[in-house]
Amino acid sequence: MTTAAIIGGGVIGGGWAARFLLNGWNVRVFDPDPEADAKLAPVLAQARRALPSLTDVALPPEGVLTFHNDMAEAVSGVDWIQESVPERLEIKHAVLASVQAHCPPDSIIGSSTSGFKPSELQQGAARPGQIMVCHPFNPVYLMPLIEVVPSPQTDLALVEKAEGILRGLGHFPLRVRKEIDAHIADRFLEAVWREALWLVKDGVATTEEIDEAIRMGFGIRWAQMGLFDTYRTAGGEAGMRHFMAQFGPALKWPWTKLMDVPEFTDELVDLIAGQSDAQSGHMSISQMLAARDDNLVGMMRALKANNWGAGAVMNAHEAALREGTVLGAHADDLEDVSAPILTVRRAVPLDWTDYNGHMNEARYLQAFGDATDRFMALIGCDAEYIATGGSYFTAETHIRHVDEALAGATIEVLTQVLAGAGKKLHLFHEMFEGDRLLATGEHFLLHVSLETRRPSEPSPAIVAALDRIAAAHADLSTPEGAGRAVGQRP
Numbered sequence: 386m387t388t389a390a391i392i393g394g395g396v397i398g399g400g401w402a403a404r405f406l407l408n409g410w411n412v413r414v415f416d417p418d419p420e421a422d423a424k425l426a427p428v429l430a431q432a433r434r435a436l437p438s439l440t441d442v443a444l445p446p447e448g449v450l451t452f453h454n455d456m457a458e459a460v461s462g463v464d465w466i467q468e469s470v471p472e473r474l475e476i477k478h479a480v481l482a483s484v485q486a487h488c489p490p491d492s493i494i495g496s497s498t499s500g501f502k503p504s505e506l507q508q509g510a511a512r513p514g515q516i517m518v519c520h521p522f523n524p525v526y527l528m529p530l531i532e533v534v535p536s537p538q539t540d541l542a543l544v545e546k547a548e549g550i551l552r553g554l555g556h557f558p559l560r561v562r563k564e565i566d567a568h569i570a571d572r573f574l575e576a577v578w579r580e581a582l583w584l585v586k587d588g589v590a591t592t593e594e595i596d597e598a599i600r601m602g603f604g605i606r607w608a609q610m611g612l613f614d615t616y617r618t619a620g621g622e623a624g625m626r627h628f629m630a631q632f633g634p635a636l637k638w639p640w641t642k643l644m645d646v647p648e649f650t651d652e653l654v655d656l657i658a659g660q661s662d663a664q665s666g667h668m669s670i671s672q673m674l675a676a677r678d679d680n681l682v683g684m685m686r687a688l689k690a691n692n693w694g695a696g697a698v699m700n701a702h703e704a705a706l707r708e709g710t711v712l713g714a715h716a717d718d719l720e721d722v723s724a725p726i727l728t729v730r731r732a733v734p735l736d737w738t739d740y741n742g743h744m745n746e747a748r749y750l751q752a753f754g755d756a757t758d759r760f761m762a763l764i765g766c767d768a769e770y771i772a773t774g775g776s777y778f779t780a781e782t783h784i785r786h787v788d789e790a791l792a793g794a795t796i797e798v799l800t801q802v803l804a805g806a807g808k809k810l811h812l813f814h815e816m817f818e819g820d821r822l823l824a825t826g827e828h829f830l831l832h833v834s835l836e837t838r839r840p841s842e843p844s845p846a847i848v849a850a851l852d853r854i855a856a857a858h859a860d861l862s863t864p865e866g867a868g869r870a871v872g873q874r875p
């Protein structure tokens with residue numbers, strides 16, 4: 386079992402702890418604050434609510450979380466150390482010295498620092514090669530980006546290892562090729578912040594109007610295409626060159642008239658804090674955090690459906706979660722197919738629920754549809770096969786809603802073949818939470834030629850894989866509820 390040590394368990398350390406823990410790592414937290422575990426609890430609760438929603442495959446079982454006051458105990462034998470102590474260089478130096486006195490020489494030491502360069506962190510270090518910046522974004526348990534910044538002294542093999550581990554946690558490691566104060570992303574945020582201060586101070590806009598200008602417009606655009614691709618598309622078919630020619634003179638503004646920086650006076654702080662209270666004081670911070678997480682999950686899941694940006698990162702994470710399990714296997718890899726086969730194992734995501742927090746009706750069909758897709762892939766009717774012109778089309782569906790499921794529940798679907806021969810495929814899915822039956826779905830499918838749109842024979846390989854499972858399942862008893870018509874009582 387892999388183990389991470391989280392040094393400093395505040396907002397950011399807590400987010401790291403949750404990300405590691407929910408991805409199956411053991412986590413040791415070192416923080417001198419006697420309230421460290423109480424501080425971590427709400428972050429962990431938020432992460433448990435939101436993170437499992439991201440992918441359509443369940444995360445591995447959680448690792449074990451422990452708290453430590455002794456550095457040797459916290460870092461001995463660990464694979465990863467993440468430093469997330471306050472942003473003061475002398476504290477970071479002291480902590481890194483203590484970490485290196487006790488940790489394995491080949492473990493990764495990542496620093497969450499928002500501002501310092503890795504070479505600054507490495508000053509006076511026993512083994513500078515071990516230290517790199519791994520700069521996360523809040524909430525660490527949901528945001529994919531980690532800016533990975535080595536200095537010329539950092540061991541590049543260790544950096545590559547760190548990037549592999551980060552991908553395994555569902556993160557997107559972005560290697561910063563040249564160390565610089567505040568890395569990449571925070572430099573943008575700094576520029577935007579400076580502009581916002583100026584606009585508020587001069588009474589051009591309120592905090593609320595600035596937020597609307599972002600979230601009703603370029604914020605949504607940036608989340609999916611960033612800056613340059615957004616401008617490229619704005620240039621029409623002629624692309625970036627045309628865009629730059631068209632807006633050329635305007636692009637010079639940043640060097641001329643937009644550079645005012647207001648002084649950070651008490652008056653300005655009062656002005657901004659007052660406007661912020663008026664804007665959002667009617668919500669508690671925990672209500673806002675829950676809304677933030679719901680929105681982030683929903684937006685990232687939309688990107689996931691398009692296999693784009695942050696969504697593509699989630700799909701890669703999901704593929705890794707499937708690998709080596711029945712959820713990623715071909716039927717030929719399975720020695721024993723005599724029992725109903727696991728086709729879905731996932732958490733009920735936040736965006737699958739209605740106003741009661743229950744999984745809504747349409748999502749039962751989605752889960753069963755996913756189970757059918759997975760069964761098709763299992764017998765070889767996967768994306769590659771479908772591209773050759775054959776697929777199964779669902780002709781009939783009957784769902785029974787037996788019990789409720791809440792957001793975050795881990796559901797499993799087991800699939801039994803009632804009949805499978807030639808063009809016909811008759812499946813019976815049972816959805817469980819633990820051993821509680823939630824629903825059943827019975828589906829009749831026909832193999833069709835995507836060219837003629839008429840029923841056709843599947844490939845011999847699919848026929849062979851399906852025959853094997855159908856023969857094995859013929860020995861199972863007919864499941865309760867199979868063949869039922871709507872409204873019939875048992």
Ligand SMILES: NC(=O)c1ccc[n+]([C@@H]2O[C@H](COP(=O)([O-])OP(=O)(O)OC[C@H]3O[C@@H](n4cnc5c(N)ncnc54)[C@H](O)[C@@H]3O)[C@@H](O)[C@H]2O)c1
Nearest residue numbers: 393394395396397416418469470471472497498499521523
């Ligand atoms: N807050 C953000 O949005 C954000 C984002 C990215 C990176 N960061 C960076 O993450 C780091 C931590 O920031 P934060 O916002 O979590 O701060 P925080 O104040 O919430 O947490 C810091 C934690 O470190 C603990 N601590 C203090 N001295 C310690 C020591 N000697 N050993 C171990 N723990 C110690 C504190 O008790 C506290 O729990 C900073 O370097 C910051 O720049 C912050």
